[in-house]
Amino acid sequence: MCPYFIQPVPCFHIPASLHRMGHSAAVCNYKASIELTKDWNGIEQVVLRSPQGASARVSLHGGQVISWRNDKGEELLFTSSKAILKSPKAMRGGISICFPQFANCGSTELHGFARNRIWTIEDNPPPLPPNNNPTGKSFIDLLLKPTEEDLKCWPHGFEFRLRVCLASDGNLVLISRIRNINGKAFSFSFAYHTHLSVSDISEVRIEGLETLDYLDNLCQRERFTEQADAITFESEVDRVYVRSPQCVAVLDHEKKRTYVMRKQGLPDTVVWNPWEKKSKTMTDFGDEEYKQMVCVDGAAIEKNISLKPGEEWTGSIELVAVPSSFCTDELHPRLNFF
Numbered sequence: 001m002c003p004y005f006i007q008p009v010p011c012f013h014i015p016a017s018l019h020r021m022g023h024s025a026a027v028c029n030y031k032a033s034i035e036l037t038k039d040w041n042g043i044e045q046v047v048l049r050s051p052q053g054a055s056a057r058v059s060l061h062g063g064q065v066i067s068w069r070n071d072k073g074e075e076l077l078f079t080s081s082k083a084i085l086k087s088p089k090a091m092r093g094g095i096s097i098c099f100p101q102f103a104n105c106g107s108t109e110l111h112g113f114a115r116n117r118i119w120t121i122e123d124n125p126p127p128l129p130p131n132n133n134p135t136g137k138s139f140i141d142l143l144l145k146p147t148e149e150d151l152k153c154w155p156h157g158f159e160f161r162l163r164v165c166l167a168s169d170g171n172l173v174l175i176s177r178i179r180n181i182n183g184k185a186f187s188f189s190f191a192y193h194t195h196l197s198v199s200d201i202s203e204v205r206i207e208g209l210e211t212l213d214y215l216d217n218l219c220q221r222e223r224f225t226e227q228a229d230a231i232t233f234e235s236e237v238d239r240v241y242v243r244s245p246q247c248v249a250v251l252d253h254e255k256k257r258t259y260v261m262r263k264q265g266l267p268d269t270v271v272w273n274p275w276e277k278k279s280k281t282m283t284d285f286g287d288e289e290y291k292q293m294v295c296v297d298g299a300a301i302e303k304n305i306s307l308k309p310g311e312e313w314t315g316s317i318e319l320v321a322v323p324s325s326f327c328t329d330e331l332h333p334r335l336n337f338f
């Protein structure tokens with residue numbers, strides 16, 4: 001059970017038909033708003049706003065969250081200054097969806113095809129179960145179905161529903177539902193590939209993963225046990241912490257900011273920083289940008305998720321950014337979305 005809590009508040013959803021008309025809607029009880037804009041390629045983006053001024057921007061390209069700002073307008077997600085915006089591939093940064101595979105463990109492209117496809121806005125998705133229904137948020141529902149090309153490399157019929165929610169206090173919640181609409185069972189792995197913006201990676205510490213086993217992607221996924229009290233960074237890190245707890249905290253000492261990630265339905269946590277040498281090999285990433293980001297992904301990797309025909313899986317994360325002074329017992333009663 002996660003010690004962190006967020007108070008639930010009432011809910012508001014703006015119909016997609018309104019977005020398509022290009023309206024910016026002021027939400028009566030929350031004064032949250034949602035806008036539809038287009039990116040450099042003419043692909044739609046949805047901007048969610050909270051009454052206090054926080055915002056989140058979601059691209060229909062990949063269902064990728066490309067920006068999350070707090071009420072001071074500070075960007076909380078990292079985006080590379082070298083991100084290739086016209087690429088059919090996901091932009092380097094934000095939160096992208098890895099499905100149906102993580103990394104190169106499968107028959108599709110790296111981290112799966114979902115992050116490279118165009119999603120659609122769904123007006124009336126099937127309701128979420130009551131215990132997983134966001135309240136007090138403005139939100140958008142996206143849908144992905146496989147293309148003919150996708151079915152050639154991954155021959156499984158599915159519907160992938162993604163809800164992105166911005167709470168009135170600026171917390172960000174992503175809920176993924178994947179349904180098997182195939183005649184046969186299939187299995188997949190999954191991750192919310194989450195690039196957090198940090199002031200200096202050397203000042204960052206991740207709490208909640210100590211003593212856990214991890215698969216080290218830098219050593220052919222060999223299994224090790226974490227010995228450190230907290231994860232700190234002095235070189236490249238690329239690990240899958242298995243059976244990790246629901247909550248992980250990322251402390252940025254220099255910025256005096258703490259991110260808390262709470263996950264549900266996602267047993268593993270990926271931690272990635274490419275460090276200096278690898279950064280220089282990545283064309284869409286600045287040589288020094290590894291200092292300003294850390295990826296912490298809620299994920300299901302060690303064991304694939306299996307779905308029989310007609311079954312549905314749900315995996316969610318909630319992200320909170322608070323001043324580090326809150327990272328004491330004081331923080332615990334603040335977080336409780338799920």
Ligand SMILES: O=P(O)(O)OC[C@H]1O[C@@H](O)[C@H](O)[C@@H](O)[C@@H]1O
Pocket residue numbers: 103110111193217238239270272295297
């Ligand atoms: O460049 P990509 O495809 O976004 O992947 C970046 C990194 O993503 C991480 O999640 C993986 O653990 C790394 O192995 C990988 O290098």
